[in-house]
Amino acid sequence: MCAMAMDSSQSVHRLYLHHHRWLHDWLRRKLGDSFVADDLAQDTFVSIMAADKVQEIREPRPFLVTIARRLMAHRYRRQLLETSYLEMLAGLPEAMVPAPEARLMALEALQQIDRALDGLPPAVREAFLLAHLEGLSYAAIAERLQVSASSVKQYLTKANRQCLFALMVA
Template identity: 70%
Template sequence: MALAELVQHSEVHALYSSHHAWLQGWLRHKLGNAWEAADLAQDTFISVLSGGAAAPIREPRPFLATVARRLVAHRHRRQVLEEAYLAALAALPQSLAPSPEERLLALEALQQIDAALDGLVPPVREAFLLAQLEGLSYAEIAARLNVSASSVKQYLTRANRHCFFALPA
């Protein structure tokens, strides 16, 4: 093992040993669920490790809490999306209901789209959703968002480019 890897391994170990129990307790208090807290604590450290940010953290607890809050928000958003999809499926006649495999593929696609849209600033995301889900024209979107039609065109160009590069091929 190279010296740099050994140092990083040591720093990660120290971060985990010093703050894992605190983070899990903090999450348990916030969520009221020990199992979900344990999962999210692990996910938080995995996120930190995969981001390569373990070494230069000056204030580990606020940093870990911020990462954990984002993961909690992401999980909540994913659950809301899944519940909405399942409610829409429940409203379909049985003959039109997709197979379990199709449901899973659709949920995964929705989660990828949600993650891609999460990277957009709110007006750009809202313009994109109004165009894609409600089929509104540039003028109608501009009126709703109280911006010019040329701004809407720029928003949609930015959103389309962002989604194109954010979603897997």
């Protein structure tokens, strides 16, 4: 292992030793669930390791909180997606309910799309959802978002391209 990778690994280890318990306690207070706090604390440190930016951290606790908040938001959105999907399925006649494997694949695709849309501006995400989930026209979306129809076209082009790219990479 090269010296730089060893130093980074040791830095993550020190960061973990000094701040994991504090981060877990902070998450537990925010979430009210020790098990979810365990998962999110681990995911926070995994994110730091994956980004390999531990050497750049100046204020560890605010940095950890920022990552943990982002992970909480992602988790919450995934739960909302799953709940919405399951509620939609519950409203279907039994003959139309997809098999468990198809439900899992659909849920995974929804989560991929959610991740793809994550970095886009709110208006672009909303235009995408209004077009694809509610089936609204450009004019109806423009009215709802209070923008021009050409802006809606640009939003949807951007969002569709982002989703297509994300699905191709996956």
